[in-house]
Amino acid sequence: MCGIIGVVAYSPVNQLLYDGLQVLQHRGQDAAGIATAEGGRFHMHKGSGLASEVFRTRNMRNLQGNWGIGHCRYPTAGSAFNPAEAQPFYVNSPFGLMLAHNGNLTNSNELKREMYLADLRHMNTNSDSEVLLNVLAHEMQVASNGFFKLDEETIFRAVAGTHLRARGAYAAVVMIAGYGLLAFRDPHGIRPLILGQRETEQGIEYMVASESVAIDVLGFKTVRDIGPGEAVLIDTQGKLVTRQCAKPVSHAPCMFEYVYLARPDSIIDGISVYDSRVQMGVYLAEKIKREYSHLKIDVVIPIPDSSRSSAMELASRLGLPYREGFVKNRYIGRTFIMPGQAVRRKSVRQKLNAMHQEFVGKNVLLVDDSIVRGTTSREIINMAREAGATQVFMASAAPPVRFANVYGIDMPSRTELIAAFRDADEVGAEIGADAMIYQDIEDLKKAVGDLNPQIKQFECSCFDGVYVTGDVTSEYLDAMEDGRKTARKSGDEDGEQQLDLNLMPEEAQN
Numbered sequence: 022m023c024g025i026i027g028v029v030a031y032s033p034v035n036q037l038l039y040d041g042l043q044v045l046q047h048r049g050q051d052a053a054g055i056a057t058a059e060g061g062r063f064h065m066h067k068g069s070g071l072a073s074e075v076f077r078t079r080n081m082r083n084l085q086g087n088w089g090i091g092h093c094r095y096p097t098a099g100s101a102f103n104p105a106e107a108q109p110f111y112v113n114s115p116f117g118l119m120l121a122h123n124g125n126l127t128n129s130n131e132l133k134r135e136m137y138l139a140d141l142r143h144m145n146t147n148s149d150s151e152v153l154l155n156v157l158a159h160e161m162q163v164a165s166n167g168f169f170k171l172d173e174e175t176i177f178r179a180v181a182g183t184h185l186r187a188r189g190a191y192a193a194v195v196m197i198a199g200y201g202l203l204a205f206r207d208p209h210g211i212r213p214l215i216l217g218q219r220e221t222e223q224g225i226e227y228m229v230a231s232e233s234v235a236i237d238v239l240g241f242k243t244v245r246d247i248g249p250g251e252a253v254l255i256d257t258q259g260k261l262v263t264r265q266c267a268k269p270v271s272h273a274p275c276m277f278e279y280v281y282l283a284r285p286d287s288i289i290d291g292i293s294v295y296d297s298r299v300q301m302g303v304y305l306a307e308k309i310k311r312e313y314s315h316l317k318i319d320v321v322i323p324i325p326d327s328s329r330s331s332a333m334e335l336a337s338r339l340g341l342p343y344r345e346g347f348v349k350n351r352y353i354g355r356t357f358i359m360p361g362q363a364v365r366r367k368s369v370r371q372k373l374n375a376m377h378q379e380f381v382g383k384n385v386l387l388v389d390d391s392i393v394r395g396t397t398s399r400e401i402i403n404m405a406r407e408a409g410a411t412q413v414f415m416a417s418a419a420p421p422v423r424f425a426n427v428y429g430i431d432m433p434s435r436t437e438l439i440a441a442f443r444d445a446d447e448v449g450a451e452i453g454a455d456a457m458i459y460q461d462i463e464d465l466k467k468a469v470g471d472l473n474p475q476i477k478q479f480e481c482s483c484f485d486g487v488y489v490t491g492d493v494t495s496e497y498l499d500a501m502e503d504g505r506k507t508a509r510k511s512g513d514e515d516g517e518q519q520l521d522l523n524l525m526p527e528e529a530q531n
């Protein structure tokens with residue numbers, strides 16, 4: 022998960038892009054970057070940290086131009102920051118392209134090998150975003166038939182060629198030197214991408230972003246979600262053209278966007294993130310009534326912030342008091358996306374502090390949006406007991422996270438997932454809870470899917486092990502997990518598999 026944004030306007034866009042990255046900062050705190058275009062010339066600045074840490078006044082002054090893109094990075098391998106992997110990425114052959122990407126390619130190694138041996142292209146990093154950029158650049162060269170001239174047809178054919186080669190989840194914004202802004206989404210629409218516009222005296226200005234909240238906050242109006250396999254092209258004169266560049270397949274948005282990743286004030290694929298979390302609370306309350314009525318619960322307390330909507334509705338449905346039992350330090354990052362168990366454990370204590378009066382002598386039901394590794398949950402339950410709670414029950418608005426996620430979320434190894442090989446009671450014992458209650462997966466699908474009946478399928482692989490792209494095998498998952506373990510032992514904290522040019526084609530596909 023990363024945050025991406027692109028703007029084509031009639032006035033300088035540097036401030037718009039910066040403000041947009043701040044709105045999308047929850048999607049990635051590892052690095053930030055902005056690129057703008059002035060005539061046929063690109064300007065770029067990127068670096069480690071939050072947007073507010075990366076950009077200074079001098080940097081902003083240098084980002085001249087009326088159109089550009091921005092990116093906030095989240096490390097999908099759970100890695101420490103590698104400065105070379107900050108985005109956007111740039112390639113100048115055969116056309117000047119600048120790309121920012123959200124997602125993960127499942128055939129990145131295979132594409133690297135093809136790039137090196139067949140397409141004669143070289144990658145400088147292990148980032149699959151650089152791979153996607155080079156695939157697109159090569160497909161543009163092919164689509165231009167060697168004339169090195171760009172038009173709408175050439176660009177859309179290049180996107181279609183990219184869809185045929187790239188597998189996995191991806192949403193991308195691309196600057197094409199001297200031409201305009203291109204945005205496209207993978208054929209399953211796993212990662213979100215939304216189009217907005219606003220009227221000005223000079224004409225219509227356009228924005229694309231990962232979430233509708235960025236469009237709202239910056240004074241644009243949401244037009245619609247960019248469709249699965251669709252490309253949107255906006256030239257420097259403000260002309261917008263769209264094209265379906267991939268054959269229709271099942272539309273399967275990422276369920277974890279609604280559970281945790283997205284801001285509650287966003288609407289993704291026609292579904293309000295806030296409303297979906299409220300509905301999760303409804304279904305979870307019904308399960309507690311049905312299967313856990315024997316629990317003597319005195320109070321419902323959310324673990325801030327993502328679970329608040331679910332917890333409040335759950336308390337209302339159960340007729341129980343709802344209390345804010347934890348005070349959050351908002352200057353500490355989201356623990357789920359922090360690298361390393363030790364860092365996450367230390368961060369929990371810095372991030373949350375319990376209010377003792379809400380715990381002393383009470384049986385407390387803590388509600389979280391999800392439980393991934395269990396490190397955070399264990400520390401929070403300890404805090405509740407130290408604050409005087411008699412019993413501590415834990416409820417998750419999401420089902421058990423049992424499987425690796427390969428589409429851009431840091432869940433690559435089942436050995437790190439607390440519920441991968443444990444049932445609910447065993448998880449409860451592991452984290453120190455007196456009872457562990459999980460949402461049922463069918464109820465989760467109803468909670469979100471009922472808000473937009475047109476969406477028939479969701480990408481729920483971390484819960485059910487079903488990978489919608491159809492190319493993720495057990496061999497692939499084993500290789501990915503082995504690569505992560507090997508990287509740790511060798512000190513390569515990026516956890517990315519290096520390209521091995523001696524791989525046979527069938528091995529590369531795994």
